[in-house]
Amino acid sequence: GESVGLHLPTLSVQEGDNSIINCAYSNSASDYFIWYKQESGKGPQFIIDIRSNMDKRQGQRVTVLLNKTVKHLSLQIAATQPGDSAVYFCAWEDTGRRALTFGSGTRLQVQP
Amino acid sequence: AAGVIQSPRHLIKEKRETATLKCYPIPRHDTVYWYQQGPGQDPQFLISFYEKMQSDKGSIPDRFSAQQFSDYHSELNMSSLELGDSALYFCASGSRLQEKLFFGSGTQLSVL
Numbered sequence: 001g002e003s004v005g006l007h008l009p010t011l012s013v014q015e016g017d018n019s020i021i022n023c024a025y026s027n028s029a030s031d032y033f034i035w036y037k038q039e040s041g042k043g044p045q046f047i048i049d050i051r052s053n054m055d056k057r058q059g060q061r062v063t064v065l066l067n068k069t070v071k072h073l074s075l076q077i078a079a080t081q082p083g084d085s086a087v088y089f090c091a092w093e094d095t096g097r098r099a100l101t102f103g104s105g106t107r108l109q110v111q112p
Numbered sequence: 113a114a115g116v117i118q119s120p121r122h123l124i125k126e127k128r129e130t131a132t133l134k135c136y137p138i139p140r141h142d143t144v145y146w147y148q149q150g151p152g153q154d155p156q157f158l159i160s161f162y163e164k165m166q167s168d169k170g171s172i173p174d175r176f177s178a179q180q181f182s183d184y185h186s187e188l189n190m191s192s193l194e195l196g197d198s199a200l201y202f203c204a205s206g207s208r209l210q211e212k213l214f215f216g217s218g219t220q221l222s223v224l
Contacts, residue, residue, distance in 0.1 A: 032211045034212065034213075036215075041218075041220075042217055043215030043218050044155065044204075044215045045215070046212055046214065049212060097168045098143065098160065098206075098211070099157045099160050099170060100145075100211075101157065102147075102154040104153075104154050
């Protein structure tokens, strides 16, 4: 599959601030996108997903934005907490294959 | 709620040895996926099974094989281990009805 990368390998924010994690994808045929959170020594944990027929989806303290024009996906975390510190991966379902392809992760560090 | 169970949690092997990793999917999930995650890297898709049949194949070396059994658990068999096989191996399960994957906590394989 085509590769996807995150612009910033590490993002450091203050507790209480909002965080934005970005992901650029190149496969315009993808119609399903997902964000995972991975804490040290644990498996990826589902955060939120979005289909290509939507441009925004909100969850609890998290929002995913999808811009199909520029092939950009972002994860917004409101009022970031120390427990949000982890590596965040975007992933997408590749064309013709059910398996998810992961982009490069971004480490989020929340400073108290 | 039941989650994806992987065993063992940690495994230490020497070069040229074999290893078997086990995965027990969430009950009623019909699809199992195996991923390999090297240090500081994103998870790479290896192979998947749907209803006990191989579904998709990713970057799985010929030295590796996998299968899904009648009780839906899956095993990843790795032979002629190399130092570069040291990684976290994740199993994920899902349902054909939705794209969301649920990951286990992984098996940390160290090849010495």
